[in-house]
Amino acid sequence: MRRYETIVIVKPGAGETEFSTVSDKVTGTVEGFGGSIVRTDRWGLKKLAYPIKKETQGDFLYVEYAGLPDGVKEMERLLRIDDRVLKFMTVKTQDVFIPDAPKPEGLAGQETASADSDEASE
Template sequence: MRKYETLFIVHPDRVEERQEVLDKLTRLIEENDGGVLKVDEWGMRKLAYPIEKKRQGYYILMEFYGNAELPPKLEYLFRVDERVIRFIVVKLEDRYQPEAEVVAEAA
């Protein structure tokens, strides 16, 4: 398993549908033997440059773990979903064991 994080921007006119996007991502991650560790909604923020003539977007940061085959599947999902206007997926750790984190929290 590896640990990843993704930052994506939801189209400002489709903010009310952000939970559907999160549910779709979570379902894909869990179907591929991964898990979501943390979801941090940054909210509406100004973009560095206009995208599709929009100056704002809804930012969401998500930490998750999964196999090496998972990021390309997520990137494909981001590309075909018109609600997401920008995204990035970054590997945080090569070897991640979610069981070890649960044991550490319990101690």
């Protein structure tokens, strides 16, 4: 699995139910393709830097998730044909992501050792 972040800008006049429908569509598609949602956040209504489809404001949705490329492709296809969505962008943040994986002990020991040596040198 890979880790992704997607930001969706929804039309401001869409209303609460329409916004939650778009949010459910995103999370449902990711989970339908075997992915898992890490975090969902509603950033609220913000002024856009330039008009998009004659709109000067947009309601922002941020979703961080782990999934397969096929799930991302399908989600973007659904967002592209949805009239409520002004714009969206997906960014791959990690190539290999294992949700809830324990941190290797060797790395944890190195971090504390380097922090201790930094404090000792001061």
